[in-house]
Amino acid sequence: xARNGVVSWRRRSELDGLDLSPMSNSGEAHVLAVDxxxxxxxxxxxxxxxxxxxxxxxxSGFRALQFLGLDxxxxxxxxxxxxxxxxxxxxxxxxxxxxxxxLLKKIKESSTLKEIPVVIMSSENVLARIDRCLEExxxxxxxxxxxxxxxxxxxxxxxxxxxxxxxxxxNKRKLREPSEQPPSPPSILPLSPTSSLSSPPLSSASSLSVxxxxxxxxxxxTRLKMTNSD
Amino acid sequence: xxxLGVDRLRADMNRLLAMLFHQGVLDEQFLQLQQLQDxxxxxxxxxxxxxxxxxxxxxxxxxxxLLMDKEFSDYKKMGIHLNxxxxxxxxxxxxxxxxxxxxxxxxxxxxxxxxxxxxxxLLEHDYCYLKNKLHExxxxxxxxxxxxxxxxxxxxxx
Numbered sequence: 130x131a132r133n134g135v136v137s138w139r140r141r142s143e144l145d146g147l148d149l150s151p152m153s154n155s156g157e158a159h160v161l162a163v164d165x166x167x168x169x170x171x172x173x174x175x176x177x178x179x180x181x182x183x184x185x186x187x188x189s190g191f192r193a194l195q196f197l198g199l200d201x202x203x204x205x206x207x208x209x210x211x212x213x214x215x216x217x218x219x220x221x222x223x224x225x226x227x228x229x230x231x232l233l234k235k236i237k238e239s240s241t242l243k244e245i246p247v248v249i250m251s252s253e254n255v256l257a258r259i260d261r262c263l264e265e266x267x268x269x270x271x272x273x274x275x276x277x278x279x280x281x282x283x284x285x286x287x288x289x290x291x292x293x294x295x296x297x298x299x300n301k302r303k304l305r306e307p308s309e310q311p312p313s314p315p316s317i318l319p320l321s322p323t324s325s326l327s328s329p330p331l332s333s334a335s336s337l338s339v340x341x342x343x344x345x346x347x348x349x350x351t352r353l354k355m356t357n358s359d
Numbered sequence: 360x361x362x363l364g365v366d367r368l369r370a371d372m373n374r375l376l377a378m379l380f381h382q383g384v385l386d387e388q389f390l391q392l393q394q395l396q397d398x399x400x401x402x403x404x405x406x407x408x409x410x411x412x413x414x415x416x417x418x419x420x421x422x423x424x425l426l427m428d429k430e431f432s433d434y435k436k437m438g439i440h441l442n443x444x445x446x447x448x449x450x451x452x453x454x455x456x457x458x459x460x461x462x463x464x465x466x467x468x469x470x471x472x473x474x475x476x477x478x479x480x481l482l483e484h485d486y487c488y489l490k491n492k493l494h495e496x497x498x499x500x501x502x503x504x505x506x507x508x509x510x511x512x513x514x515x516x517x
Binding site: 166167168169171172175176179223225252273274275276277 | 388391392394395397400403406407410411414439442443445446447449450451452
């Protein structure tokens with residue numbers, strides 16, 4: 130029906146009254162979490178599930194590549210994913226064998242996988258490390274311990290969300306020039322819950338606004354500065 | 360009477376948590392874990408904490424084995440264990456243990472064996488304290504669940 134066709138994957142916070150479940154074939158984002166620590170895997174899995182994501186958690190970069198169909202043995206990476214499409218990869222930096230940085234590089238070098246946003250987590254907030262990861266194409270860098278507010282921010286990067294590309298650009302820009310104002314978010318319109326269901330004016334940008342990009346308080350660099358001053 | 364029991368138990372839990380916060384044993388990440396517990400995952404905190412305990416005890420054993428070896432020189436390996444311990448401690452909000460591990464790691468980087476031994480003893484002692492207190496916390500919580508009957512969810516500590 131037209132109503133659901135327009136609003137399928139817009140941010141739910143705006144559309145609390147609408148039932149989006151008929152679209153749930155592609156409704157929930159699928160996140161691949163990579164961390165060698167079982168404690169951290171358990172926590173990140175819960176954080177993601179409670180934020181309405183499907184989660185696959187693996188304990189190494191090798192297993193992540195296996196899951197993504199990019200084995201060492203199988204060079205033909207056209208095989209595709211193990212069942213579900215992956216909308217985001219979140220990986221720890223410090224892992225034995227393959228580090229999160231090495232995993233990031235392999236993903237960005239792959240023609241089939243490079244579009245998947247990758248987020249790095251680390252308990253060490255070393256600016257050189259962060260810079261290196263962002264330069265290699267990571268969408269964001271989260272300093273552990275990971276909190277619910279971090280995961281909520283991640284939802285902006287998921288490929289399901291068309292606003293995602295803009296948002297990641299904003300965060301990267303914030304890294305380089307903290308004083309610069311982020312551009313206003315794209316004005317893609319969801320239906321107003323109260324309006325009539327017949328032909329919404331998709332071109333007008335009037336009353337409805339997409340929730341703004343993360344405030345400067347939530348940006349990784351500001352958070353780092355706050356923790357550095359402890 | 361049941362109501363009174365539940366309230367008193369909740370007060371006991373709050374008091375214990377406040378004390379652990381005040382002592383610097385726990386930090387707000389522990390509260391974050393509690394926020395992740397609900398009807399769909401009613402034992403989340405104790406599950407994670409028990410995984411943490413299992414991993415920690417393994418790490419502590421490894422660290423002690425390394426240091427007890429008279430020929431010990433593999434500070435790099437010790438550093439790896441400590442990084443793991445630091446990471447998992449911070450993930451559950453075990454602030455005191457994390458800080459002791461950081462000091463331990465500094466001693467290890469300086470190849471200071473005596474300093475490492477001292478740090479390990481402190482770590483073992485503080486770990487025992489944390490484990491006892493968290494077990495106490497979970498016990499009070501279990502009693503409160505029983506006293507509350509079918510009342511749910513577990514009240515969040517503010």
